[in-house]
Amino acid sequence: MDDDRTTALRTRGLTKFYGDQRGIEDLDLQVRTEEVYGFLGPNGAGKTTTIRMLLGLIRSTRGDASILGEPLRFGPVGVRADIGYLPGDLALYERMTGEQLLAYVARLRGGVPPSRYRSLSERLALDLSRRVGDLSRGNRQKVGVVQAFMHWPRLLVLDEPTSGLDPLVQKEFQSLVREAVDFGATVFLSSHVLTEVEQLADRVAIVNDGRLVVVDTVDGLRERATKRVELDFPGTPPADLGSAAGVRSVEVRGVTAVCTVAGPVGSLLALAVAHDVVDVHTHDPDLEDAFLGYVAGASR
Amino acid sequence: MNIVQTHEHLGAHRAPEDDAAQTAPSPASPPSGPAQVATIASHTLRERWRSLLVWSLGLVGISAIELAVYPSIQATGQGWQAMLEQWPDALKEAFRLDAYTSGAGFLNTELFSMMFPIMLIAVALGAAAAATAGEEERGTADLLLSLPVVRGHVLTGKAIAMVLGVVVVMAAGAVTIVVGAPLVDLDVGVVEVVAASVMTALLGLLFGCVGLLLGALTGKRAAALGGGIGLAIAAFLLQVLAPMADWLEPWQKVSPFSWALSADPLLNGVDWGDVGLLVAVCALLLAAAALVYHRRDIAGR
Numbered sequence: 001m002d003d004d005r006t007t008a009l010r011t012r013g014l015t016k017f018y019g020d021q022r023g024i025e026d027l028d029l030q031v032r033t034e035e036v037y038g039f040l041g042p043n044g045a046g047k048t049t050t051i052r053m054l055l056g057l058i059r060s061t062r063g064d065a066s067i068l069g070e071p072l073r074f075g076p077v078g079v080r081a082d083i084g085y086l087p088g089d090l091a092l093y094e095r096m097t098g099e100q101l102l103a104y105v106a107r108l109r110g111g112v113p114p115s116r117y118r119s120l121s122e123r124l125a126l127d128l129s130r131r132v133g134d135l136s137r138g139n140r141q142k143v144g145v146v147q148a149f150m151h152w153p154r155l156l157v158l159d160e161p162t163s164g165l166d167p168l169v170q171k172e173f174q175s176l177v178r179e180a181v182d183f184g185a186t187v188f189l190s191s192h193v194l195t196e197v198e199q200l201a202d203r204v205a206i207v208n209d210g211r212l213v214v215v216d217t218v219d220g221l222r223e224r225a226t227k228r229v230e231l232d233f234p235g236t237p238p239a240d241l242g243s244a245a246g247v248r249s250v251e252v253r254g255v256t257a258v259c260t261v262a263g264p265v266g267s268l269l270a271l272a273v274a275h276d277v278v279d280v281h282t283h284d285p286d287l288e289d290a291f292l293g294y295v296a297g298a299s300r
Numbered sequence: 301m302n303i304v305q306t307h308e309h310l311g312a313h314r315a316p317e318d319d320a321a322q323t324a325p326s327p328a329s330p331p332s333g334p335a336q337v338a339t340i341a342s343h344t345l346r347e348r349w350r351s352l353l354v355w356s357l358g359l360v361g362i363s364a365i366e367l368a369v370y371p372s373i374q375a376t377g378q379g380w381q382a383m384l385e386q387w388p389d390a391l392k393e394a395f396r397l398d399a400y401t402s403g404a405g406f407l408n409t410e411l412f413s414m415m416f417p418i419m420l421i422a423v424a425l426g427a428a429a430a431a432t433a434g435e436e437e438r439g440t441a442d443l444l445l446s447l448p449v450v451r452g453h454v455l456t457g458k459a460i461a462m463v464l465g466v467v468v469v470m471a472a473g474a475v476t477i478v479v480g481a482p483l484v485d486l487d488v489g490v491v492e493v494v495a496a497s498v499m500t501a502l503l504g505l506l507f508g509c510v511g512l513l514l515g516a517l518t519g520k521r522a523a524a525l526g527g528g529i530g531l532a533i534a535a536f537l538l539q540v541l542a543p544m545a546d547w548l549e550p551w552q553k554v555s556p557f558s559w560a561l562s563a564d565p566l567l568n569g570v571d572w573g574d575v576g577l578l579v580a581v582c583a584l585l586l587a588a589a590a591l592v593y594h595r596r597d598i599a600g601r
């Protein structure tokens with residue numbers, strides 16, 4: 001459904017070419033309000049290109065988008081007041097202190113009291129009195145996170161937000177995201193590692209090489225992810241295990257058959273039982289593998 | 301609270317309440333354009349004050365040195381005048397030598413025909429290159445332009461900071477001259493010093509506007525600086541060489557140096573036609589810069 005109230009962000013055939021170089025092509029996405037949407041893909045997939053088009057920093061080659069009910073327009077202020085943006089390759093005014101920098105951004109945005117960015121900084125254990133140029137990469141990233149969240153934006157567009165943040169800070173970041181969603185915000189965040197977003201995202205889109213590969217829920221990805229099942233037999237494993245439903249590959253190591261399986265494992269187990277299987281070990285589906293599998297499948 | 305939330309759509313943020321921790325105020329509308337322009341200009345000046353201070357001290361120093369040597373020039377005045385009579389007319393015109401031993405003529409030759417213009421062009425071009433091109437090359441443009449700010453307002457803020465910087469640096473030189481001249485018995489009118497300073501500042505700003513346009517067009521500091529310096533050198537050569545070659549003479553009027561300096565403001569006061577011309581060209585260059593800046597892809601890092 002294409003209702004402004006339920007759709008925070010929508011792209012139709014959104015495309016960007018840099019000369020002959022494809023940035024992203026024919027991207028169709030629909031992000032619902034109050035959804036956390038993961039935008040995944042390896043480096044060079046086109047995530048930053050897409051995000052910078054949404055912010056009006058670069059012009060689309062073709063296609064269009066609507067953000068918070070407004071058509072994407074290049075240049076004018078538009079809905080940027082309602083967006084919190086964390087750039088992927090964050091660069092800040094190095095000579096300013098964190099406090100000065102956030103005060104500058106707050107003055108350009110309007111309506112952000114100092115208490116707001118100070119308390120956010122405190123939560124992230126960010127020292128605002130130090131010059132940005134003297135901060136570590138992780139601490140600079142915190143400045144970026146604070147300026148993205150501080151004006152209670154309706155839409156957060158975060159390009160690789162957790163890069164450089166240590167695990168403890170990542171936890172705090174995740175709770176910031178959840179709170180923003182509780183207050184009605186929508187979050188669109190990119191990453192090249194699925195594990196960074198799987199705890200947060202309701203749905204993910206995977207892009208590779210400038211093209212959309214799949215959109216699914218994290219649970220859906222998990223279901224479709226391949227599992228590893230190891231079967232121990234009394235002697236040499238039977239040769240026909242590969243014919244069971246869902247089995248993608250079989251590797252024999254002595255008396256053990258290591259199978260990768262997509263979906264239910266019943267058919268494989270029935271076959272194994274018929275061959276007097278001695279022992280069974282299964283391993284949880286690895287989402288990272290699923291992600292990489294999609295990416296590899298897409299580039300084939 | 302949660303029940304209310306699920307029935308509300310995204311746009312309906314909860315109104316501000318005292319309990320700040322629990323409540324997200326609805327996003328404020330951004331400040332007015334002029335307020336944002338002022339914020340950007342003052343931020344830009346704060347980033348550049350060191351450079352402006354150094355340039356100001358430079359102009360103060362050079363003015364003081366010239367004033368200090370004036371008494372000895374004047375003492376040997378007759379000899380100078382005799383020697384300068386031998387020079388070709390073209391050179392005399394190029395360096396404004398005709399009235400060298402008068403106080404104003406001396407300052408005109410030593411400071412306002414070349415030294416000050418070059419320094420103020422440098423100040424303006426430095427500011428111009430650091431403006432939008434500098435933000436793009438450093439990567440801060442992504443953050444700045446993601447805010448609810450119109451690109452034209454960013455450019456305006458940068459241009460205002462450039463103007464203020466040039467005015468401050470030029471004023472440092474002018475004040476030194478006005479204060480110092482009586483101490484060395486140099487006879488020059490305050491009004492004329494102001495007039496010459498205004499023309500010199502406008503000349504610097506004109507090339508600064510060229511730099512802003514090139515920076516807005518390319519996002520490259522080197523293009524803004526290089527293009528501005530190249531044009532300034534060409535304009536200066538035209539101004540200096542035109543009197544020496546008949547075929548070049550008519551072209552002198554094309555050079556902004558001639559708009560600013562040919563009327564000898566230090567001797568004759570302000571020529572409002574020249575001021576108008578310089579201001580109009582600056583305005584055109586700025587409008588063009590805003591136009592191209594609006595349409596361009598901002599370089600990422």
Ligand SMILES: Nc1ncnc2c1ncn2[C@@H]1O[C@H](COP(=O)(O)OP(=O)(O)O)[C@@H](O)[C@H]1O
Binds near residue numbers: 023024042043047049
């Ligand atoms: N300014 C640019 N000029 C040319 N090619 C670019 C430019 N920016 C990005 N690209 C190319 O576009 C593709 C997508 O890049 P990007 O959007 O940065 O990917 P991601 O953010 O997913 O790592 C890459 O092949 C990259 O080399």
Ligand SMILES: [Mg+2]
Binds near residue numbers: 044047048049088159
């Ligand atoms: Mg990227």
